Amino acid sequence: MFFQDGLTGSAWGDWSLYTTSPLRAGREPRIARNFFGGDSTSYASFDPAKELGVQDPIGFWDPLGLSADKDEATFKRRRAVEIKHGRIAMYATIGYIVPEYYKFPGYLSPSLGLKFADVPNGLAALSKLPVLGGAQIIAFAGLIETTGFFQAASTTDGRGPRDGQFSMKDSTETGEPGNYGVGFPTFLGKVEDPEARKTKLAAELANGRLAMMAIIGMFFQDGLTGSAWGDWSLYTTSPLRAGREPRIARNFFGGDSTSYASFDPAKELGVQDPIGFWDPLGLSADKDEATFKRRRAVEIKHGRIAMYATIGYIVPEYYKFPGYLSPSLGLKFADVPNGLAALSKLPVLGGAQIIAFAGLIETTGFFQAASTTDGRGPREGQFSMKDSTETGEPGNYGVGFPTFLGKVEDPEARKTKLAAELANGRLAMMAIIGMFFQDGLTGSAWGDWSLYTASPLRAEAAEVDEPPKPPPFDPAKQVGAMEPLGFFDPAGFSKVGDKEGFQNLRAAEIKHGRVAMMAALGAVAQHYIKFPGFETVPAGIGAVTTPPGTYGFAALFLLSGAMELAVWTQDPNKEAGDFGDPLGLGQYNEEFRNKEINNGRFAMFAAIGIISADLLTGKDAIQQFG
Numbered sequence: 001m002f003f004q005d006g007l008t009g010s011a012w013g014d015w016s017l018y019t020t021s022p023l024r025a026g027r028e029p030r031i032a033r034n035f036f037g038g039d040s041t042s043y044a045s046f047d048p049a050k051e052l053g054v055q056d057p058i059g060f061w062d063p064l065g066l067s068a069d070k071d072e073a074t075f076k077r078r079r080a081v082e083i084k085h086g087r088i089a090m091y092a093t094i095g096y097i098v099p100e101y102y103k104f105p106g107y108l109s110p111s112l113g114l115k116f117a118d119v120p121n122g123l124a125a126l127s128k129l130p131v132l133g134g135a136q137i138i139a140f141a142g143l144i145e146t147t148g149f150f151q152a153a154s155t156t157d158g159r160g161p162r163d164g165q166f167s168m169k170d171s172t173e174t175g176e177p178g179n180y181g182v183g184f185p186t187f188l189g190k191v192e193d194p195e196a197r198k199t200k201l202a203a204e205l206a207n208g209r210l211a212m213m214a215i216i217g218m219f220f221q222d223g224l225t226g227s228a229w230g231d232w233s234l235y236t237t238s239p240l241r242a243g244r245e246p247r248i249a250r251n252f253f254g255g256d257s258t259s260y261a262s263f264d265p266a267k268e269l270g271v272q273d274p275i276g277f278w279d280p281l282g283l284s285a286d287k288d289e290a291t292f293k294r295r296r297a298v299e300i301k302h303g304r305i306a307m308y309a310t311i312g313y314i315v316p317e318y319y320k321f322p323g324y325l326s327p328s329l330g331l332k333f334a335d336v337p338n339g340l341a342a343l344s345k346l347p348v349l350g351g352a353q354i355i356a357f358a359g360l361i362e363t364t365g366f367f368q369a370a371s372t373t374d375g376r377g378p379r380e381g382q383f384s385m386k387d388s389t390e391t392g393e394p395g396n397y398g399v400g401f402p403t404f405l406g407k408v409e410d411p412e413a414r415k416t417k418l419a420a421e422l423a424n425g426r427l428a429m430m431a432i433i434g435m436f437f438q439d440g441l442t443g444s445a446w447g448d449w450s451l452y453t454a455s456p457l458r459a460e461a462a463e464v465d466e467p468p469k470p471p472p473f474d475p476a477k478q479v480g481a482m483e484p485l486g487f488f489d490p491a492g493f494s495k496v497g498d499k500e501g502f503q504n505l506r507a508a509e510i511k512h513g514r515v516a517m518m519a520a521l522g523a524v525a526q527h528y529i530k531f532p533g534f535e536t537v538p539a540g541i542g543a544v545t546t547p548p549g550t551y552g553f554a555a556l557f558l559l560s561g562a563m564e565l566a567v568w569t570q571d572p573n574k575e576a577g578d579f580g581d582p583l584g585l586g587q588y589n590e591e592f593r594n595k596e597i598n599n600g601r602f603a604m605f606a607a608i609g610i611i612s613a614d615l616l617t618g619k620d621a622i623q624q625f626g
Helices: 002-008 015-020 072-100 122-127 131-147 194-225 232-237 289-317 339-344 348-364 411-442 449-454 499-525 549-567 590-617
Strands: 107-109 324-326
Touching: 072 194, 122 194, 289 411, 339 411, 499 590
Parallel strands: none
Antiparallel strands: none
């Protein structure tokens, strides 16, 4: 809420007004920047929102405003970096997947007697990597990165140090970022047609972004479980596992002994469905009772404060005390706005009184009673204060806190109520942070988005271009909109007027449908038909993992990739999926195009069903009938 209020001047954050924020990607700065060389800027004519990579459903996404100055040189440098990272991530993702099914024969390091089969998948492979082998990888990557190894005629200038900078300048930065003129990253041939290259680069950017997220997820899962594919049964070995057994128990906050052997945080109050015991950082992993109770006392206090604060945000919307908050200043309760804006009306001495009262309660043990265990005072050898309930029942100050409506003497009833208090306190902590954020963005405690213009960080609204005329292209009138569903696009991927985007989606749909029709047919036929040399290969999905079926799958994978990249390329001047009529059947008309799309959609469901059932039951497409 603080962040939201600071950005928008409104506690509830009207995002439609966010265009003036200094973090807004579309703002108009007074001075354009050019961090990486050159004396001029393309600020006036260059618009990052119209470059490649702006794709549905998110569109132009730059929440930090890194491209807000519209500096073309800086944008192209970042785009070159993004493409490189995406390519590396795609290779890395494939490198995580392939070793699960196939590893090279022979030796990785003959001198060390290390076979490829001995190298585990995932991060564990680093433990087997020879030092010189790692050095070779780093040296090769450095050579490619620093010397312009892929330098070709399509690039614009040489590789070398950036003037006045510590970093190297990529050879494609001032031209077409990522185009090194060698058909990278597949090396199966360059794409000469600019429109086709634009389409493929857009796909590469999207795939690269997905791959960057995927490989980070794989690393995270691998690090947590010690398995490249996340075998959660191995999670006990994770260094972040809350239930791990450390060699040395700790007792940070006083005492010479630890209750490590007998104390189990997973059995304490607060472990509730549906999450259960949740400690992803392993803060309670050492099972130190004193440390756990200190944290529990802090959690209960924060939860109680958050519950009061949440109620304090809600009540003033419906009721305010009569009379004066400060008679000397003539300030009435009715004059104090709700939310963070109330701080602007709070008298200085009033704020000091609140702080002094809270400090008095916190430092003196004001609620000290017979039920607590020891006095309030400084923690020995520590800079912080020790709560009086830490060594007993955290949060029980013996005065019926926080409602003061009477103590709960029955231990079981108190246990139930404390569990409810913990859950409500956790919810209240999340709620009050959300309220602060919303209040900070909109200037209103309940999020009046119409007030978002009041942000102190909001810049002047940019000039609004005249809205374009409604485009004539309508996806709902294209081939494929058939009864009984008609035009079916619940996710809204196909926009009116976006013919190019629709054509790309339609071409992908037709290709997938054709592949699925072949796959569904093949899944049935392989039950009855075996090619010579493949008699021992099982039918169904097992054919992919059983030699020589594995080799056939690899050959098909490479062949389909070559056809996709070099032969069956979409001509922007033709209808989506129109790759010619080699048999001269003359059936390329609306009727047969609808039939193909319809059958392809059915086949995609069929192929997924066959594969899923095979993985679940081990039966091929025909055996699944019984």
